[in-house]
Amino acid sequence: MNTLGAIFRELIGLFVDDGSLALAILAVVVFAGVLATLMPQFPLAAGAILLFGCFGVLLANVRRAAQR
Numbered sequence: 110m111n112t113l114g115a116i117f118r119e120l121i122g123l124f125v126d127d128g129s130l131a132l133a134i135l136a137v138v139v140f141a142g143v144l145a146t147l148m149p150q151f152p153l154a155a156g157a158i159l160l161f162g163c164f165g166v167l168l169a170n171v172r173r174a175a176q177r
Contacts, residue, residue, distance in 0.1 A: 130170045137162035 137159065145155035 127170060130166065133166040133170070134163055137166060 141155045141158040141162065144158060145152065148154065
């Protein structure tokens with residue numbers, strides 16, 4: 110059972126290396142989805158939030174990693 114847990118953690122680690130990055134991107138996606146649902150007449154706004162939000166999160170994460 111211990112080996113199975115280690116394999117599972119390693120598999121999850123392949124997809125989620127940095128938990129804060131994953132949570133921040135998830136927050137951007139949820140925000141864009143809520144905006145797209147509440148304001149369907151502005152589909153480009155949700156797309157812009159996805160594009161610039163994910164880019165901003167990535168840039169902040171790279172900057173934080175460079176400072177370490």
